Amino acid sequence: MTALPNRIVIATRESRLALWQAEHVRDLLRQQYPSCSVELLGMTTRGDQILDRPLAKVGGKGLFVKELETALLDGSADIAVHSMKDVPMTLAEEFALVAIGPRETPLDAFVSSRYAALDDMPPGAVVGTSSLRRESQLHALYPHLAVTSLRGNLDTRLRKLDAGDYDAIILAAAGLTRLGLADRIRSVLPAEISLPAAGQGAIGIEALAARPEVAQWMAPLNDAETAACVRAERAVSRALAGSCEVPLGAYATLRNDSLWLRGLVARPDGSRIARAELEGRAADAEQLGLTVAERLRVDGADEILAELGQ
Numbered sequence: 001m002t003a004l005p006n007r008i009v010i011a012t013r014e015s016r017l018a019l020w021q022a023e024h025v026r027d028l029l030r031q032q033y034p035s036c037s038v039e040l041l042g043m044t045t046r047g048d049q050i051l052d053r054p055l056a057k058v059g060g061k062g063l064f065v066k067e068l069e070t071a072l073l074d075g076s077a078d079i080a081v082h083s084m085k086d087v088p089m090t091l092a093e094e095f096a097l098v099a100i101g102p103r104e105t106p107l108d109a110f111v112s113s114r115y116a117a118l119d120d121m122p123p124g125a126v127v128g129t130s131s132l133r134r135e136s137q138l139h140a141l142y143p144h145l146a147v148t149s150l151r152g153n154l155d156t157r158l159r160k161l162d163a164g165d166y167d168a169i170i171l172a173a174a175g176l177t178r179l180g181l182a183d184r185i186r187s188v189l190p191a192e193i194s195l196p197a198a199g200q201g202a203i204g205i206e207a208l209a210a211r212p213e214v215a216q217w218m219a220p221l222n223d224a225e226t227a228a229c230v231r232a233e234r235a236v237s238r239a240l241a242g243s244c245e246v247p248l249g250a251y252a253t254l255r256n257d258s259l260w261l262r263g264l265v266a267r268p269d270g271s272r273i274a275r276a277e278l279e280g281r282a283a284d285a286e287q288l289g290l291t292v293a294e295r296l297r298v299d300g301a302d303e304i305l306a307e308l309g310q
């Protein structure tokens with residue numbers, strides 16, 4: 001049996017959302033291991049520093065995890081806490097995802113002081129979003145709206161909205177809810193309107209693969225149902241070389257033991273969207289993801305990805 005931990009250091013980014021999530025994991029670990037000292041190590045990542053360009057143009061998701069992984073390697077931290085959405089689909093072999101916590105609302109949210117919903121927006125109204133996935137789905141269903149880029153952490157994005165730079169913005173409902181800002185959500189976008197990103201709304205814990213004791217310490221924080229859904233979603237994304245650079249959505253839900261997985265790959269301008277879905281056993285999550293990816297390819301994802309220069 002693995003000895004109980006004496007001390008756990010959590011590497012985290014320093015945005016308000018990242019800190020909330022790391023503090024949440026810290027509090028759960030303190031409850032789980034009352035005699036253990038659990039502390040945060042805050043770090044700034046390149047993803048937090050580069051704010052003037054869309055993520056897709058500066059190297060994607062890896063930007064948010066590299067510095068945290070360095071802290072794991074040099075021993076200054078034992079675990080790193082991430083939004084699963086920001087974790088690259090393939091980790092270097094030194095690292096492992098050791099727990100995925102219960103999911104908050106996985107859907108996207110419509111935030112505006114002028115309009116209650118996308119359907120209320122007049123032609124030419126400006127919607128801000130930082131993701132090609134949201135942008136392409138908006139173009140497809142609301143071609144009369146103007147979609148423009150929006151970067152920065154949650155507070156920055158809300159400030160830009162309040163300054164009048166946009167008529168509305170689209171954000172993950174989970175981040176707003178965690179920060180106590182759920183009252184800013186005017187409407188939640190159903191998956192049929194905006195299929196979420198793989199892992200959206202879930203918190204993941206990463207550790208060194210060479211420290212299995214850390215994985216055992218984290219096991220009580222794992223939520224098996226969320227983990228199965230996120231595994232299926234990430235398999236879709238991985239099979240299609242998914243990252244922020246590709247407009248790709250993947251969303252799984254569980255009913256009893258049955259996992260329903262939906263995926264899409266879109267042309268950034270929304271003029272073409274490949275879709276696929278499948279229902280199967282939760283135990284086959286990875287395989288379901290691979291099959292949905294295969295069906296997406298048949299439905300046109302291959303051509304879209306080729307256009308994107310993948």
Ligand SMILES: NCc1[nH]cc(CCC(=O)O)c1CC(=O)O
Pocket residue numbers: 083084085086170171172173174175199200201202203
């Ligand atoms: N890419 C940034 C990011 N990473 C995770 C979240 C929200 C929280 C989550 O999905 O768990 C956000 C903000 C957003 O997309 O609005």
